[in-house]
Amino acid sequence: MSKILFATRNSNKLREAQEILVDLELLSPTVISALKNIDPAETGATFEENAKLKARAYGRASGLPVIAEDAGLEVASLNNQPGVHSARFIAGADRDRYLKVLDLLKEQTDRQARFVAVICWYDPANNETKLFRGTVTGQIAQEPRGTSGFGYDPIFIPKGYDQTFGELEANVKHQLSHRKKALSAFYDWWQARSVNLLT
Numbered sequence: 708m709s710k711i712l713f714a715t716r717n718s719n720k721l722r723e724a725q726e727i728l729v730d731l732e733l734l735s736p737t738v739i740s741a742l743k744n745i746d747p748a749e750t751g752a753t754f755e756e757n758a759k760l761k762a763r764a765y766g767r768a769s770g771l772p773v774i775a776e777d778a779g780l781e782v783a784s785l786n787n788q789p790g791v792h793s794a795r796f797i798a799g800a801d802r803d804r805y806l807k808v809l810d811l812l813k814e815q816t817d818r819q820a821r822f823v824a825v826i827c828w829y830d831p832a833n834n835e836t837k838l839f840r841g842t843v844t845g846q847i848a849q850e851p852r853g854t855s856g857f858g859y860d861p862i863f864i865p866k867g868y869d870q871t872f873g874e875l876e877a878n879v880k881h882q883l884s885h886r887k888k889a890l891s892a893f894y895d896w897w898q899a900r901s902v903n904l905l906t
């Protein structure tokens with residue numbers, strides 16, 4: 708089975724990705740000592756740039772093919788903020804950040820939003836880089852609801868549902884999510900490429 712590194716220290720993300728990428732063995736950076744001090748700053752202006760920064764830093768330090776992810780929430784009437792700054796939009800905890808979004812949307816009727824995830828594949832053997840994007844569209848709720856998930860989940864209602872990601876079962880979210888779509892796009896490409904390499 709091919710081994711690739713997943714440049715995340717979040718064990719939940721690793722497990723979720725492993726459930727989708729069934730023919731690949733995903734390695735965690737935590738088991739590779741050369742990666743102990745690798746923590747590239749996410750200084751890019753786009754999800755693509757940040758995913759690339761992470762993938763290349765981890766790939767070059769380990770010599771392994773790698774996937775890295777960058778994700779966030781874009782709110783249409785806030786000029787797509789918090790966007791790439793989702794994790795650090797304001798100081799504090801996740802709850803402070805989603806309450807800030809609700810506050811900024813007070814009086815706002817346009818509550819359209821989307822989660823975006825970008826997966827970057829990087830192979831240090833030939834310097835190959837590929838990008839895959841997944842999105843899920845929806846609305847920002849009037850108030851936070853639900854306790855499952857993380858980040859902005861309690862305020863995001865995916866299109867076609869009445870509940871927020873914080874209220875929906877984890878497996879329902881994982882089927883619809885931006886992350887699932889980006890990982891699936893990568894997996895389709897990777898499987899087709901593996902077939903081409905064999906023929």
Ligand code: IMP
Pocket residue numbers: 776777778779780793794822856857858859860872884
């Ligand atoms: P990351 O790049 O996946 O670590 O995501 C960066 C930030 O975007 C997180 O800290 C969250 O605030 C937000 N985010 C990304 N994906 C999700 C999600 O699936 N649900 C809720 N918030 C998310």
